[in-house]
Amino acid sequence: MRVAYLSASGRIGGAERALLDLLASLRAAEPDWELHVVVAGEGPLAERAAALGATVHRFPMPRLLEALGDAGGGSRAALLARLLAAAPAGMLWLRRLRGLLRSIAPGVVHTNGFKMHVAAAMAMPERARLVWHIHDYVAARRVMASALRHFADRPAAAVAVSRSVADDVRRVCGAGMRVETVYNAVDLDRFTPEGDRIPLHALAGMPPEAPGTVSVGLVATMGLWKGHDVFLRAISLIPRELPVRAYVVGGRIYATAGSEVDPDELREMAGALGIADRTGFTGFVEDSAAVMRSLDVVVHASTQPEPFGLVIAEAMACGRAVVVSAAGGAAEIVSDGADALAVAPGDAAAMAAAIGRLIGDADLRARLGIAGREKAKREFDRARLAREIVPLYRSLGM
Known part of the structure; x- marks a missing residue:
């Protein structure tokens, strides 16, 4: 099995910690699998993923595309203006992403983050299967909800981090989408009652x-x-x-x-x-x-x-x-x-x-x-x- 994981961020937030935990779990359970991680931003994620035995591809996202999002609200007009400004560099980046994925030739492309869900839906290599890993509520994000609804026929399955998120995904993308609930996990050898403390x-x-x-x-x-x-x-x-x-x-x-x-x-x-x-x-x-x-x-x-x-x-x-x-x-x-x-x-x-x-x-x-x-x-x-x-x-x- 060859799997490509796509992360929109290179810094370590909750979704990125969940990705690292998944890599560690798969490496232990399936040591012969080939795991690739495409990291679109700066930060320690690339180094941490490499330490877990993944092949890391640093693939910086254009600045305008990286800053684009509707998490902070704002008017549709302002967001559309930012989207239009980011479009030329974004389309070039998508073509390069398509080429990278073809060179990796994964059986599964597993995406982390809304931008990567959309990007992979537009850049998937033939015969690969797309899995969206949904860490956030979709309906609350007006633009991303529309985008994911538009591309809802592309993923073979979605993974939701709770039943609540799974229900939200089905409401946005339709009851026909396969959504599996997989709770996040913790490294119990690291997160223990005993150990180092910080002043x-x-x-x-x-x-x-x-x-x-x-x-x-x-x-x-x-x-x-x-x-x-x-x-x-x-x-x-x-x-x-x-x-x-x-x-x-x-x-x-x-x-x-x-x-x-x-x-x-x-x-x-x-x-x-x-x-x-x-x-x-x-x-x-x-x-x-x-x-x-x-x-x-x-x-x-x-x-x-x-x-x-x-x-x-x-x-x-x-x-x-x-x-x-x-x-x-x-x-x-x-x-x-x-x-x-x-x-x-x-x-x-x-x-x-x-x-x-x-x-x-x-x-x-x-x-x-x-x-x-x-x-x-x-x-x-x-x-x-x-x-x-x-x-x-x-x-x-x-």
Whole structure:
């Protein structure tokens, strides 16, 4: 089997971590398979994929095409203008992509990211089978929803990261599309309760926490809907007498214009809320497992339904108590009160109450952490990925 994976980004976000986990799982299960990764952006993904034994093809996307997207909203007219500006370079890049795929001659082309779903649909070599790996909701993206609906007859199958995403794909692309739900996974040898930690206070330029302080962190990309503002408002609602240090861990990673919040604006917001003295901003940290272990509580604050919530699974694997904005795929993978505390998305008061409850109850933090680790071992072990993806590939007749 020869498989070509196409990634629109070279940086490491949730979708890219999921791709690396899939590569690792397939390499262990099918060592004779030939795995190729086409990386369209700058960043560490190429090196990480090569370390897993994949043949990497660096294939930079034109800047105008890289920045094109509808994640940040905006008018149709403005988006159309950007699309027209990107079209000449984009068509040349597509012709080159078609040539690259012909030279690889894969049996399966497995795409990561909306732009790559569309690009592969337009550049597929003959006799190859196309698989879209859907990590985000389609219907919320007006232009991409139209594009995927238009090309819905091209993929032989789609992989959705949750039942919620699978339902969304069928609504957009039609009930006739084959959609398989495959939850994301976690490297349980890396994401463990024991291991290295990181002095988050030093990264944030703050003094060490006083003894007894409970560290609470939002670990996320700077995506507009990741709920940074909700998290900050929640921290501001926690009584001053409770010993808490909050951290915002993450930085900008995507090139799509208008898709991320400005970290400087978040710092200004923390100051305006009066919590600058107990809220640190670390920027992007490569070792996310060490970050999890450095926190007592991990908060997931997405304001929109979460397609899956990889950070939730990773925090559980590290034995950390988790507060979850329970909607979409995130609601599928936690049980409120048993392995996490669930709140409604966007409800800063409810989030503050959940965080405050965990600050004051070390036994509850420990119980949730133990239960989360057990769930991760049962449901999120990345060895499962090959067991689910290999039969899918084989069923395509390759």
